[in-house]
Amino acid sequence: MRTAEPGIAPHGSAVAVDPARWPDVAGVPRASWPRTAVTGAVVRRALRRLPLRARFAGPDPAGARTVGLGGPLLEVRDPEAFHARIGAHGLVGFGESYMAGEWDAPDLVAALTVLAAHTADLVPAPLQRLRPLWAARRPEGERNTPDGSRTNISRHYDLSNDLFALFLDDTLSYSSALFRGFPASWDLLAAAQHRKIDRLLDLAGVGAGTRLLEIGTGWGELALRAAARGARVTSLTLSREQRLLARERVRAAGLTDRVSVELCDYREARGEYDAVVSVEMVEAVGDEFWPVYFRTLDERLAPGGRVALQAITMPHERMLATRGSFTWIHKYVFPGGRIPSVRAVEESVRDHTRLTVAGRDAYGAHYAETLRLWRERFTERAGEVAALGFDETFRRMWTFYLAYSEAGFRSGYLDVQQFLLTKEDRAR
Structure with a gap:
């Protein structure tokens, strides 16, 4: 193996790579x-x-x-x-x-x-x-068992709240926004994130008195917005860093009586809820656990309730062709991740739950714009990223991740969907 000395760039490279870290x-x-x-x-x-x-x-x-x-x-x-x-x-x-x-x-x-x-x-x-x-196979240790999921989530989401705050807007939303038109601009991103969140809450029928379960807290913006409608929110996360900041934001908003943020795996959720919302969390579940995830949505949802699910998707044939593969994204960004197809979601719902897919909307072009704004912001603030202790190799890795993802949506290889799942109230 040809290696570089500490702090020395490999031959033909413009980057000084730390061999201990990379x-x-x-x-x-x-x-x-x-x-x-x-x-x-x-x-x-x-x-x-x-x-x-x-x-x-x-x-x-x-x-x-x-x-x-x-x-x-x-x-x-x-x-x-x-x-x-x-x-x-x-x-x-x-x-x-x-x-x-x-x-x-x-x-x-x-x-x-x-x-x-x-x-x-x-x-x-x-x-x-x-x-x-x-093709490399996925490491056994990255399976999304309860312990594996905690480790996988921590490797990405516990990097640093300050890092994410440098390139996300003030809502700290780390999922696709919903714009009114293109091209989008940075000053419109927060409003576009609220538009996305409000649409999900509307799909789930969230209002005053709604018992809402959120699977995947992020940094708490959806929970805050739901609580402002009068809902009582239980939000689950496996990220200690996200939970810490989400709880601070809930306290600052004076909503601790309406929002509970728990460090809890979705498989450990208990209780019955009128609505469930989960935003771009299914990608972290892993295909072997999709049946468990969708059964959990079913089991936690009261009869007559609604699930609003936002998910990144890929073509079904590509999903099958790459099943079990270990990719650059797995190795460096999202260990254990697995993007489903629309068909995979629909079949999981059909085969493992009493839920019905009642609606679906795709808006991948909006994710491409969201990623562009994040990438440009990350580039603009590279000096501040470095000041947090992230070296040039990390910065190139993160730039590649954001550009690689944006390219996926611009090419149509990736898409993002909002699904509405409903559960019949048999008592009526």
Whole structure:
């Protein structure tokens, strides 16, 4: 393995990587020349057919080689390391190569959007059929058992409340907003988040006296908004940092008599509620536990009640093709995460609950705009992120995560849905 000394950038990289903190970024996998050459040929073949320009550095500036049909530029500064990482670890290696500074793009989102739009055919069909042989498998320790879920959630959401506050708006909402039109601007984001929250509360029929269960507190904005309507809210989270700040916000709003924020797994929830709201939490459940999650919604909901569920989704065939895969997002951002398809949600509800999917709306373009605003804010405040102790490798990782996600929604590979689930009142 080719490694970098502490504080020294790998060859061809513009980033000084701390090998103690980022061992798989600091060290380039050792690969034989034939394997690297084959990977390079496969990568160039894939890029050659795409509407982008991939420029591979040569021994001198005049030796650079460009492939592609024209469009956004992807600039590979260290082709040897780039190919070695992809050859060894696929898309995980692609992300790690960006973290190491071995490639970059003047318009990162545009380049990633092209790649996201062609995800299904980037790898030749014969190699796709061999995916189980070469794709990394998810670590057993990241299964979303009760203990595993606590660890997985903590790794992302307990990073630092101050970090999230630097790029989120004043509502501290970390899910898709709902805008009135595009392009969106930062000064409209808080209102767009309230519009999203209000729509979910309306879907669930939340008003004065409603007993509301929220699964996934975030930093408490939905609970506060529901309590302001007169609801009595029990909100569940596994993040200690989020719970601490959410409780502070509840106290500051004078709503402690209406909102209870509990450090509790959804499987441990008790009681009966008139409404349940869960915003972009199902993605953290894991597909093996989707039946348990949806049964929990059913069991906690009173007859005649309503569930408002917001979920990121992906095409069903891609969900099946990537089942069990260990991705860059899993490794560095959302351990244990799994994005469902609309069909997977509908089948889980049908097969494991007494609930009915009574409505569904998609608005993925709004998530792309939300992510753009977060990414631009994060970039603008990079100095403040650094002051919190997050190094350049982390900042490149987070930039890649936000851009990668935005590209997913801009390409249509990802979408976001609001589902209304209802439960018949058999007593009527």
